[in-house]
Amino acid sequence: MTCIVGLSHKGRVFMGADSAGVAGLDLTVRADQKIFTNGPFLMGFTSSFRMGQLLRYALSPPKRYDKEVMTFMCTDFVDATRNCLKSGGFASKNLEKESGGQFLVGYEGRVFAVFDDYQVAESVAGYDAVGSGESYAKGVLFATSGKPPEARIKLALRAAEQHSAGVRSPFCVLSQ
Numbered sequence: 001m002t003c004i005v006g007l008s009h010k011g012r013v014f015m016g017a018d019s020a021g022v023a024g025l026d027l028t029v030r031a032d033q034k035i036f037t038n039g040p041f042l043m044g045f046t047s048s049f050r051m052g053q054l055l056r057y058a059l060s061p062p063k064r065y066d067k068e069v070m071t072f073m074c075t076d077f078v079d080a081t082r083n084c085l086k087s088g089g090f091a092s093k094n095l096e097k098e099s100g101g102q103f104l105v106g107y108e109g110r111v112f113a114v115f116d117d118y119q120v121a122e123s124v125a126g127y128d129a130v131g132s133g134e135s136y137a138k139g140v141l142f143a144t145s146g147k148p149p150e151a152r153i154k155l156a157l158r159a160a161e162q163h164s165a166g167v168r169s170p171f172c173v174l175s176q
Contacts, residue, residue: 001166003133004034004044005156006104006111007141008126009149013106014175015044016153018133018161020168033172040107042176046131047101047116054088055081055103073105073112073120082118102130106176133160133167149175 001022006015017034020027034052035044039061045052062076085091085100092099097117105112113121113128121128129137137156144152153173160167 002034002046002131003129003137003157003160003164003167004046004104004131005129005137005141005153006042006044006106006127007149007152008106008109008111011109012149012175013042013109013111014149014153014173015042015104015106015111016150016157016171016173017044018131018157018167019170019172020166021049022132022166027166027168029168029170035172035174037174037176040176042106042174043103044130045101045103047103048090050088051085051090051101051103054084054090058088059084069108069110070120070122073107077105077107078114078118078120081114104128104130129156129160131160131166133157133164136160136163 001020004017015035019029021030036056041061043055062080064072099116101116103114111128127141136159140156140159150173157171
């Protein structure tokens with residue numbers, strides 16, 4: 001389910017999301033948005049609405065002091081996220097491996113993807129996407145370089161909706 005799109009443009013992060021809630025073949029167009037701000041972070045989630053609710057309402061994001069941004073994201077930010085998901089009953093353990101969910105984070109003009117094993121990735125392309133519409137969205141972002149960020153995101157989400165059964169409008173776009 002889902003398509004979350006993030007891109008960095010002139011020191012700002014733009015993020016867009018669809019509104020689909022999918023369980024098997026059932027679809028609900030949700031009123032609660034998959035993208036939001038939490039302090040200095042712009043976040044967009046896939047995996048579970050419960051995970052998104054915890055990230056939005058229960059996560060107390062740490063402050064970055066003297067660490068480089070990627071170091072901070074891989075350590076302090078991920079540690080706070082893991083603790084939030086565990087205390088909220090979302091993180092699971094299977095065969096001694098802890099698992100969370102997948103989401104994008106915009107921070108200090110950069111876009112990071114956090115995966116279910118809590119690895120943090122930053123694409124050199126300056127954009128990323130997650131969810132069932134990921135491939136379609138990335139193709140559009142690649143092909144629309146040089147166009148305004150919000151237009152790129154909306155077109156990427158429309159392409160994902162056209163080709164993925166798990167993506168539905170209305171779309172939401174935020175920037176930070």
